[in-house]
Amino acid sequence: MKTLHIPRDLVQEHFSARAATYDGSSFWCTDQAILERIRGLLAPTGTERLLDVAVGTGLVSRHLKPHVGHITGLDINEDMVDQARDAVDELVISPGETMPFDDGSFDLIVCRQGIQFMGLDAVLAEMVRVLKPGGRMVSIDLAAYGDDDRVEYFEILRLRNPARRNFFARGDVAAAFLAAGCSQVATHDHVSVEDVDVWSDNGAIAESRREGIREVYRNASPAFASLHSVQLADGRIVDHMLFELTVGTK
Numbered sequence: 180m181k182t183l184h185i186p187r188d189l190v191q192e193h194f195s196a197r198a199a200t201y202d203g204s205s206f207w208c209t210d211q212a213i214l215e216r217i218r219g220l221l222a223p224t225g226t227e228r229l230l231d232v233a234v235g236t237g238l239v240s241r242h243l244k245p246h247v248g249h250i251t252g253l254d255i256n257e258d259m260v261d262q263a264r265d266a267v268d269e270l271v272i273s274p275g276e277t278m279p280f281d282d283g284s285f286d287l288i289v290c291r292q293g294i295q296f297m298g299l300d301a302v303l304a305e306m307v308r309v310l311k312p313g314g315r316m317v318s319i320d321l322a323a324y325g326d327d328d329r330v331e332y333f334e335i336l337r338l339r340n341p342a343r344r345n346f347f348a349r350g351d352v353a354a355a356f357l358a359a360g361c362s363q364v365a366t367h368d369h370v371s372v373e374d375v376d377v378w379s380d381n382g383a384i385a386e387s388r389r390e391g392i393r394e395v396y397r398n399a400s401p402a403f404a405s406l407h408s409v410q411l412a413d414g415r416i417v418d419h420m421l422f423e424l425t426v427g428t429k
């Protein structure tokens with residue numbers, strides 16, 4: 180794992196700039212397959228209290244709403260959560276690292292593409308604290324496949340999102356779950372096929388950064404190109420990006 184020091188103002192600025200177009204900014208955002216996998220791992224029965232950490236525009240919560248009893252969405256960015264109002268029962272504006280909830284408040288916790296912007300130990304400690312004993316938490320994160328692609332992939336992810344603080348390779352989030360005190364930790368792979376030009380057009384980065392991303396793909400090492408099954412054709416770049424779905428029990 181690699182960690183950078185990112186000022187909170189930069190995170191706010193980045194997501195305020197992206198809020199209006201966020202839902203269309205990656206294939207994975209609205210892909211029903213990944214949302215269904217998240218539901219399968221949480222396995223709600225209809226009555227649970229769910230916390231969605233880094234709720235954003237509410238895409239995950241909206242999918243889970245018919246399957247749980249109550250949803251609290253937490254995020255630091257008001258522009259993002261403005262679009263989440265219909266998806267949750269309660270919105271809380273707060274950093275994930277210091278949550279204003281009592282111990283054991285939730286049966287289930289989900290966080291998709293959120294912990295990369297936070298102090299990792301702090302947010303996982305908070306997630307474990309506010310989870311009921313026996314409750315489940317799931318984090319869904321882009322990860323490098325391993326040592327052979329991590330340097331190039333971390334550079335791509337850094338260029339794409341200047342607010343990103345943590346860069347994960349396969350297994351890093353599971354190790355962090357265990358360190359935070361979770362048991363029965365398991366990871367599941369989900370590969371998302373992303374058109375790099377669509378994915379990099381997030382409305383919040385300069386064209387020079389997008390060109391920098393294209394350059395990394397054009398000059399990719401054979402190992403990176405193979406692990407990511409990179410396709411370069413007709414000016415398009417397609418990447419098979421690895422998501423890890425990490426599940427743990429308190």
Ligand SMILES: C[S@@+](CC[C@H](N)C(=O)[O-])C[C@H]1O[C@@H](n2cnc3c(N)ncnc32)[C@H](O)[C@@H]1O
Pocket residue numbers: 190194208232233234235236237238239253254255256259273274275276290291292293296297298
């Ligand atoms: C990539 S979006 C993910 C949104 C949503 N989970 C989804 O899957 O579509 C990341 C979200 O994390 C939020 N965020 C960033 N840093 C945060 C922090 N320290 N505490 C709470 N939320 C944070 C951002 O405001 C943004 O809404």
